């Protein structure tokens with residue numbers, strides 16, 4: 162006899178989306194979360210000084226705002242407000258100029274000099290088609306026939322290419338630097354297949370849905386998901402690290418928002434030995450080193466565009482960005498890190514005391530690295546914002562170990578839920594038509610170790626829950 166219909170382990174964006182999807186189908190759902198607060202990679206906390214609200218993990222949400230499932234949920238009725246910066250992204254160069262990724266394609270193209278026309282040509286086939294494209298891209302490639310096969314094929318021809326190859330469309334350093342920075346979100350060397358697709362998807366997201374943050378920080382997205390789940394009768398239990406399914410209430414389905422090796426440990430002998438062994442061999446990718454700053458004023462960027470942007474990428478050439486990624490991948494520490502930074506308080510003053518600001522910045526390091534990248538990170542910021550150091554009131558540094566302590570899914574500081582090289586971004590945790598399902602029909606995996614991989618979009622949770630609904634509860638189409 163089941164105590165509840167379904168149990169979800171882990172209250173990250175995927176776990177919460179899975180729980181909501183199951184609860185919307187009328188099921189009784191309980192979620193068990195190891196940390197004291199729900200949200201996983203979408204949480205916000207005072208990591209430096211009182212009143213300064215920093216995002217613990219994710220900060221910027223092109224895939225959240227553009228997620229076919231999250232955008233269809235009534236999250237605004239549960240407190241979510243997306244804040245759109247004046248400019249989604251700026252990418253400055255040493256001479257004070259910047260490439261800008263704007264909501265408008267024209268404004269973006271205008272910042273790319275000789276590559277304006279090439280950029281327009283690259284994005285044109287996909288403009289106005291975000292919903293169709295996102296639905297087909299943010300899913301397991303073999304699970305079902307795409308809804309828009311011609312559009313997906315057109316995207317796939319470009320998206321399957323390594324970023325280094327696709328960037329040959331561009332001649333100038335502005336477009337090449339911008340493109341490399343976008344591809345770096347895949348946390349894989351620029352010669353890796355499909356990294357071009359990551360860059361293209363993030364560029365399209367800027368034009369189609371923006372790169373917003375939730376007002377109050379990423380936690381607001383998680384709080385809205387929890388509030389909606391509770392309104393449907395679901396329950397979230399925090400502070401409960403699950404080590405075995407035996408500890409949990411009896412349920413007809415278990416959906417786990419954990420890494421594959423954890424799934425093997427938690428499910429124990431409920432999974433066949435050979436499948437569990439494959440899960441235990443799952444490979445993780447490089448880590449990140451993050452610094453949160455409490456600042457007495459806005460970052461003094463040399464480039465005017467950076468002062469209008471929510472996100473700023475710091476790496477002045479494709480070669481420098483590629484080199485930093487290669488080092489982190491190969492086990493070395495980049496001398497000059499490529500940085501992804503976010504400055505939400507320019508657009509959401511609720512996140513710091515009056516006139517004060519927060520800055521979120523991270524660079525890439527090898528998995529499990531134990532050194533300190535803080536000084537190199539700050540040197541890189543100073544390169545584009547001289548005088549930055551004088552504004553710093555407090556710093557909170559988190560290397561791989563701390564990143565993993567915040568959230569057990571960030572194994573060794575890997576924030577991408579596993580290595581993204583080769584075809585590992587598309588086929589994870591194993592090559593399977595339905596990677597969310599396990600050989601045990603009651604057990605499902607929904608974390609970022611399933612397609613479509615990393616990011617706050619909830620799509621892994623949605624797909625896993627849909628398969629559970631179909632296979633266990635006989636409801637709907639998967």
Ligand SMILES: Cc1cc2nc3c(=O)[nH]c(=O)nc-3n(C[C@H](O)[C@H](O)[C@H](O)COP(=O)(O)OP(=O)(O)OC[C@H]3O[C@@H](n4cnc5c(N)ncnc54)[C@H](O)[C@@H]3O)c2cc1C
Nearest residue numbers: 171173174175195201202218219220221403570609616617
């Ligand atoms: C520093 C950093 C920056 C990032 N920046 C961005 C960004 O700007 N935009 C973006 O879209 N993405 C970003 N990401 C990635 C994003 O946060 C993740 O891809 C996303 O959160 C994955 O969602 P998930 O639900 O699969 O897993 P998670 O969010 O990791 O959630 C998993 C949850 O399961 C819980 N859990 C694990 N094991 C157990 C257990 N045994 N028992 C109970 N609970 C358990 C964890 O505590 C956690 O709450 C970033 C991540 C990090 C760390």
